[in-house]
Amino acid sequence: MAANEEIQLAKRPEGMPTEENFRFVETEVPELEEGQVLVKSIYISVDPYMRGRMSDAKSYVAPYEVDAPISGGVVGQVTESQSDKFQKGDYVLGNLPWARYSAVNAETLQKVDPELGPVSTALGVLGMPGLTAYFGLTDIGEPKSGETVVVSGAAGAVGSTVVQIAKILGARVVGIAGSPKKLDYVKNTLGADEVINYKEEDVAKALEKACPDGVDVYFDNVGGPVSDAVYPLLNAHARIPLCGSISSYNKKEDQGPRIHGYLVKSKAKMQGFIVADYSERFTEGKKQLSEWFKQDKLTFEENVVDGFENVPDAFLGLFKGENLGKQLVKVAEAE
Incomplete structure (x- = not known):
């Protein structure tokens, strides 16, 4: 068996993270205790929320520790087992260290069924991003047939699923993304009715044209100037699922228009959420997404992206708008 390797947080970033914030460390392949399994990482997920955990600011989840492995969603394969729950060869999903091999308590893992789709989808459309889109849109956004739904970050893992669910539910969808390739994908593959390039267009003017009857639901993945342009168009009793604000994750300070007046006049509901809020309903969400x-x-x-050595680069690429859909790193082949 190959030697193990993990990626640690070398120091906390100030502003945009760089390669200097990561450290590769060779370790021994861990030995198992009773109830544990040895998991070989196959796909590692990199996600925008991880930037928040790299700082020590108070948040909804504990920060990463300096000089300790970074962790996140991983789909792996069991190579050894000291648990009745999993056998060698099983695919599993868990919140695991950025490492080639991990010794994991079997009770913390979920089995991944390759018959449902490629195992990588357990980190995407059938996993955390898909569930985020499903619950955020259906529980907070509550779109009705014929309403206008605006989605920022519409080509990302969450946003692309939101666009499709909104269309399934009969809404008119306007997707906002940052390149011609992404706009083509959002409109011609995902089925959005209108698309806006926030890097090349005047977003406020483009939204007025794309949303002549106003905005009923705004699924916000980005915050910043894009969101500022949406608020004046909110209809009465509009709903805003607040999923993320990637535009400001690497800024020490971020200022923008006061939104209170728009929310009061429109009697809109804005609700921040994280997918863990719905953990007791994950079975429901996964069943519907699978159907x-x-x-x-x-x-x-x-x-x-291929290669364990490229995990940090793949993560940094999230903040440059490089990814279309779910960003993953394939670190090994299944056995």
Whole structure:
């Protein structure tokens, strides 16, 4: 068996993270205790929320520790087992260290069924991003047939699923993204009715044209100037699922228009959320997403980078808008 390797947080970033914030460390392959399994990482997920955990600011989840492995969603394969729950060869999903091999308590893992789709989808459309899109849109956004739904970050892992679910539910969808390739994908593959390039267009003017009847639901993945342009168009009793604000994750300070007046006049509901809020309903969400997936109502795109050594680069690419769909790193082949 090959030697193990992990990626640690070398120091906390100030502003945009760089390669200097990561450290590769060779370690021994861990020995198992009773109830544990040895998991070989196959796909490692890199996600925007990880930037928040790299700082020590108070948040909804504990920060990463300096000089300790960074962790996140991983799909791996069991290579050894000291648990009745999993056998050698099983695919599993868990929140695991950025490492080639991990000794894991079997009770913290979920089995991944390769019959439902490519195992990588357990980190994307059938996993955390898909569930985020499903619960954020259906529980907070509550789109009705014929309403206008605006989605920022519409070509990302969450946003692309939101676009499709909104269309399934009969809404008119306007997707916002940052390149011609992404706009083509959002409109011609995902089925959005209108698309806006926030890097090349005057977003406020483009939104007025794309949303002549106003905005009923705004699924916000980015915050910043894009969101500032949406608020004046909010209809009465509009709903805003606040999923993320990647535009400000690497800024020490971020200022923008006061939104209170827009929310009061429109009597809108803005609610921040994280997918863990719905953990007791994950079975419901996965069942519905799987049904839509089997019915070809949900498609997905993955941007897969090869090589464990490229995990930090793949993570940094999230903040440059490089990914179309779910950003993954393939670190090994299944056995």
